[in-house]
Amino acid sequence: MKSNRYNAFTLLELVIALAVAAIVAAFAMPGWSAQIARGHRIDAVAALYRAAQLVDTQSASMALLPTGFDQAPPTGTPVYRLRLMPADDSNGGYALVADPVEAGPMRGDACGAFVLDATGARSNRAAGSGVVPAATQMCWRDR
Numbered sequence: 001m002k003s004n005r006y007n008a009f010t011l012l013e014l015v016i017a018l019a020v021a022a023i024v025a026a027f028a029m030p031g032w033s034a035q036i037a038r039g040h041r042i043d044a045v046a047a048l049y050r051a052a053q054l055v056d057t058q059s060a061s062m063a064l065l066p067t068g069f070d071q072a073p074p075t076g077t078p079v080y081r082l083r084l085m086p087a088d089d090s091n092g093g094y095a096l097v098a099d100p101v102e103a104g105p106m107r108g109d110a111c112g113a114f115v116l117d118a119t120g121a122r123s124n125r126a127a128g129s130g131v132v133p134a135a136t137q138m139c140w141r142d143r
Contacts, residue, residue, distance in 0.1 A: 036105070037106065037109060040072075040079045040080070040105065041106075041109075041111060041139055043073050043079065043080070044072045044079070044114050045114060045140060047071070047072035047073070047074065047082055047098060048072075048096050048114055049116070051065055051082055051084075051096050052096055052118075054066075054069055055084065055094055055096070055118075056118075063084070064084065065082055065083070065084055069082065070083070078101050078104070079101055079104045080100055080104075080114070081098070081099050081101055082097065082098050082099075083096070084096055085097055087118075090117075091117035091118055092118035092119035093117075093118040094117065095115055096115070097113055097115050097125075098113060099113045100112075111124050111139035112124050112125050112126045113125045113126075114139070122140050124139055124140075
């Protein structure tokens, strides 16, 4: 006689597999989010250096950055907006600021806005234009 036994997963085995997958995902998500934020910061720094090279070769008297140099990443949906600040006594002729887009993924980032001036000085500013504490200078690292 033949038995009508089927080889399949039981409901208990399926629930256990889903629970294990959920636990693995819970540990992986914070690391994945940190890597995405790090990538956005690297894009902002690269855009600042690219814009600084343009301003240095063109003229420090530019009023606005051209399209493609005014955001990071240069194409697609912007995560950071770049703007050219005028000369003052401390910045050597100009300063470039990369501000997180208000509705973007980096709006609440601890690094705030990235600032690069004509002398090569790098800094970060909080949303209220205050200086971000020195511990966040790690924001400029690309490794």
